[in-house]
Amino acid sequence: MEKIRKRDGRIVAFDSAKITLAIQKAILAVREKNGDLTSKISCQVVEALEDKFKDRIPGVEDVQDIVEEIIIRNGCAKVAKAYILYRQKRTDVREAKKLLGVEKDELKLSIDAIRVLERKSLLKDEKGNIIETPAGMVKRVAKAVASVDKRYGGDVKKTEEEFYRMMAGLEFLPNTPTLMNAGTDLGQLSSCFVLPVEDSLKSIFGALTNMSLIHQSGGGTGFSFSKLRPRGDIVMSTKGVTSGPVSFMRIFDQATEVIKQGGKRRGANMGILRVDHPDIIEFIISKGNEGFLDNFNISVGVTDEFMKAVEEDREYNLINPRTGKSTGKLKARDVFDLIVIMSWRTGDPGMVFLDEINRKHPISHVGIIESTNPCGEIPLLPYESCNLGSINLSKMVRDGEIDWEKLRKTTRLCVHFLDNVIDANRYPLKEIDRITKNNRKIGLCVMGFAEMCTILAIPYDSEEAIKTAEKLMKFIRDESVKKSVELGEKRGSFPNFKSSMWANDYKAMRNATVNTVAPTGTISIIANTSSGIEPIFALSFVRNVMGTQLLEVNPVFEKIAKERGFYSTDLLIEISKTGSIKNIPKIPEDIKRVFVTSLDIAPEWHVRMQAAFQKYVDNAVAKTVNLPANATLEDVRKIYVMAYKLKCKGITVYRYGSKTKQVLVIAGLRKDKEEGIVADSEFSGDCITEECPLGGV
Secondary structure, three states: OOEEEOOOOOEEEOOHHHHHHHHHHHHHHOOOOOOOHHHHHHHHHHHHHHHHOOOOOOEHHHHHHHHHHHHHHOOOHHHHHHHHHHHHHHHHHHHHHHHOOOOOOOOOOOHHHHHHHHHHOOOEOOOOOEOOOHHHHHHHHHHHHHHHHHHHOOOHHHHHHHHHHHHHOOOEEEOHHHHHHOOOOOOOOOOEEEEOOOOOHHHHHHHHHHHHHHHHOOOEEEEEOOOOOOOOOEEOOOOEEOOOHHHHHHHHHHHHHHHHHHHOOOOOEEEEEEOOOOOHHHHHOOOOOOOOOOOEEEEEEEOHHHHHHHHHOOEEEEEOOOOOOEEEEEEHHHHHHHHHHHHHHHOOOEEEEHHHHHHOOOOOOOOOOOEEOOOOOOEEOOOOEEEEEEEEHHHOEEOOEEOHHHHHHHHHHHHHHHHHHHHHOOOOOHHHHHHHHHHOOEEEEEEOHHHHHHHOOOOOOOHHHHHHHHHHHHHHHHHHHHHHHHHHHHHOOOOOOOOOHHHHOOOOOOOOOOEOEOOOHHHHHHHOOOOOOOOOOOOEEEEEEOOEEEEEEOHHHHHHHHHHOOOOHHHHHHHOOOOOOOOOOOOOHHHHHHOOOHHHOOHHHHHHHHHHHHOOOOOOEOOEEEEOOOOOHHHHHHHHHHHHHOOOOEEEEEEOOOOOOEOEEEEEOOOOOOEEEEEOOOOOOOOOEOOOOOOOO
16 A cells, blocks of 8 residues: 545555554553554554555545444454544544635644634635635744844744744744734734823823724733823813713723724723822722723722732822822722722722832833733833733643753744844834834743643642742743843844843843733634643633534543543533533542642632742733632732732732623533533633733733
């Protein structure tokens, strides 16, 4: 047997090793005694093919039919069932991809990944027809970003090949705007922007216009509304009174609703108000009515002075930003308690620790940071932008250990990639172009941390996981800095380098910031791994894709379940009722300990993990502390206090069910209305509310 016909009609060389591997997987899946069974069946299959197809070339389906027949003939019923189920699963995946218009998938992506790419990133013609494959998209991005090397005397072809290989292997993916727009006429590649809002109608509506341009190009925006005079304050030109920051936020929210980011990405905003603004109470309770400010995440800009007043149970001053004078006092604990209550009720507001952010800002001489991007992981100066990308940590493991050398090479190549994006980018405003290139901030992130932990058999809520997180992020940070120094020496430092914190330790530095941790939403779906540094939310659940319900299972758990002999479809359905395995008796205790899910984990472990990464991140860490429905106000209070004391730069909580609109809900799983977890087609495992933007990456 020399040739075989692929499903797409291509004639390729016949490889019996693939048959052997498929049979071996089926045997391992049911823990059948192997011995020489694999080679015996494989030889019989080859003999049968040579006998049946003497004068013609068999197709893939012909080969698989004979494999089934030979396995059954050898009396291996369980193995045959495992092989048939696997074959059917692959058929279902192929058929689903056809429905999505993808006949050929060189990257072997999941159905969810194809669906996300089809909606957000693959190029389309004027009629909306897809005109590129996922592999074509990767080639487009690699070519556009690598082309920057030409201006610095680099080997463009080599760089393009390295970028392509890294992305095609799903070892790294850039933020969605880069996947969408690289190599296109639009060319806007950044995910994160912060726009200033000064205390004038000209500034307010100018910011609104600029936001619209950014959203249309696929970016997300952050605003501080702290400079706007409070409700009821006098307007000198008309002798009237102002309506306050929250009323203007409504206008930004409605504009976002209309724009919908060019139809590819839902509008995403961060709204921040300082805790000492006179309208702070109105701001804190603003999202109490569901549907109000739906296109905003909101966070209170908290100061050290306020947190000290909370601890000492005393009052603090409210300051009118127009006059700089006190307009009254509030009891700090009362305000803090109100933040806790509203966060418990609605998931908003979060808290942003402004003094901690500015203490650690490496270019503090340039200006004060007042806001962040929509998910909080990138604190930015007015008009700054930042491009992000994430290393897939689940791909950085070999033989049960972290592959440090692969991680080193990947980190260095990622910094090279993200620095190139700054130059390849076409910015929507000249102000953004100028300050972005003056500071050259990048945000190299990670995703798949929870999945890496399961591969390493490390429970997420353990001291070992915390130590692993610190060691991992320190390594990535150190290698990122080394590469940025090298690029600075070769290409030149960022223009504001000389007065920066970096100048105390290095002679050159290409980028003012290098690392962050984002909620990786879209790209973690593409990479088929866990989001950011979030724990796994559910080990098995049902996902709605184009009106069809598909049962999904965590691939690492599925592999181990098969190897340990407790895998079954009925088990997956049972797990999908809650997403957790902690109360399923048939699963071994050591597996239960490793495969903990988000709602299994005590709140303090969420915060400790965020702090562990923040220790070695120069931007910030976006992480949602997902809480069960029965979480208490005291749980939320402890989380916020703990985050401040552990020097996080911000914190967000979400109590399950506190919003009616969620991308993951408990709902009917089958016709008998048995309960189970049902997820939206774009649920990525981090934020489960529909309002959570995919603005991180």
